[in-house]
Structure formats: structure tokens, C-alpha cells
Amino acid sequence: MKPVAITEKLSVSPQISPSDLPDIAAAGFTGLVANRPDGEEAGQPDAASIAEAGRKAGLGFTVIPVPDLTEEKVRAFQKAVADNEGPVLAYCRTGTRSLTLWAIGEVLDGRMKSQEVAAFAAARGFDLSGAVKWLAAHGH
Incomplete structure (x- = not known):
């Protein structure tokens, strides 16, 4: 797990595991946002196990699974990040x-x-062509 800083308040990461939570807390994160639906892939840790380990490490936790992209999920994500008092790791x-x-x-x-x-995404190692298509399809 290697977070990529997006803003001072937000970093993103590939899938994390419960054993990562002490290091995530030690790195200064105070909240987590899970954007991966449970059961997407065999062997993937579920949100409940990460939430439990996160609470033990003193981290807030919000689940916003994104099997499909909607403005409602975008707004829920924004709220989860804004409502957290410190840096957030979304995965x-x-x-x-x-x-x-x-x-x-x-x-x-x-x-x-x-x-x-x-x-912006490419400079951080990501391909957001799907986001660009979504924005175009929604008049942006």
C-alpha cells in the first residue's frame, strides 16, 4: 500500500488490509474512505474488517462503494473528506x-x-479516461 497525495487533505491508495491500519494511522491519516464494493474480488478484505482495525487505530471510516459512478456518490465522497478533521486515505x-x-x-x-x-491524473500515475467520458456524457 503506497498512498498517492492528491491534496493536503486527501490521498488515494490501492486496496488496504487490516494489518496496514497502524502504519496508516502513524502516517498521520485520521480517516478512511472505502470506495471498493465488498466481494469484488476473491480474497479481498471486507469493509467491516478494515473498519474494525481502523477504529482500533483511531481512524474514522466511511464506506461509499462505487460499482457504478453517480453524482450522489461524488457528493457523498466530498462530504466524507470534508467532514473528517484531518487527512483522509481513500482506497x-x-x-x-x-x-x-x-x-x-x-x-x-x-x-x-x-x-x-x-x-492531473497521469502526473500521479492514474488513467482517468473513464472520468473524462463520464464528465462529457454529463455535459462537462
């Missing part, structure tokens, strides 16, 4: 869905142009 299978939620929210709120999304 999914690769980190792409978590970054997608953030980037779409930035465009919807006028802080980023849809034309900037792909380059």
Missing part, C-alpha cells in the same frame, strides 16, 4: 475510483476544468 482496487470521485467533484464545483483531469 479502492487501484486508487482510480477514489481519484475519479475527487476529480469529478472538482469539475462539478468549478475548481478544475474537465480538460485538466487526464493530465
Whole structure:
């Protein structure tokens, strides 16, 4: 698990495991957002086991599974990050869905142009072509 900083408040990561939680807390994160649906892949830790380990490590935990992308999930993600008092680590299978939620929210709120999304993501090692297509399909 290697988080990628997106803002001072948000980092994204591939799938984490309960054993990662002490290190995540020690790195200064105070909250987690799970964007991966349970059971997406065999052997994947479920959100409940990560939530329990996170609570033991003193971390807040929000589950926003994203099997499909909606503005409602984007807004829930924004709220989860904003409501957390400190740095948040959002995770999914690769980190792409978590970054997608953030980037779409930035465009919807006028802080980023849809034309900037792909380059922003690529500079951090991600392909957000799906987010660009979603934005175009929704008039952005």
C-alpha cells in the first residue's frame, strides 16, 4: 500500500488490509474512505474488517462503494473528506475510483476544468479516461 497525495487533505491508495491500519494511522491519516464494493474480488478484505482495525487505530471510516459512478456518490465522497478533521486515505482496487470521485467533484464545483483531469491524473500515475467520458456524457 503506497498512498498517492492528491491534496493536503486527501490521498488515494490501492486496496488496504487490516494489518496496514497502524502504519496508516502513524502516517498521520485520521480517516478512511472505502470506495471498493465488498466481494469484488476473491480474497479481498471486507469493509467491516478494515473498519474494525481502523477504529482500533483511531481512524474514522466511511464506506461509499462505487460499482457504478453517480453524482450522489461524488457528493457523498466530498462530504466524507470534508467532514473528517484531518487527512483522509481513500482506497479502492487501484486508487482510480477514489481519484475519479475527487476529480469529478472538482469539475462539478468549478475548481478544475474537465480538460485538466487526464493530465492531473497521469502526473500521479492514474488513467482517468473513464472520468473524462463520464464528465462529457454529463455535459462537462
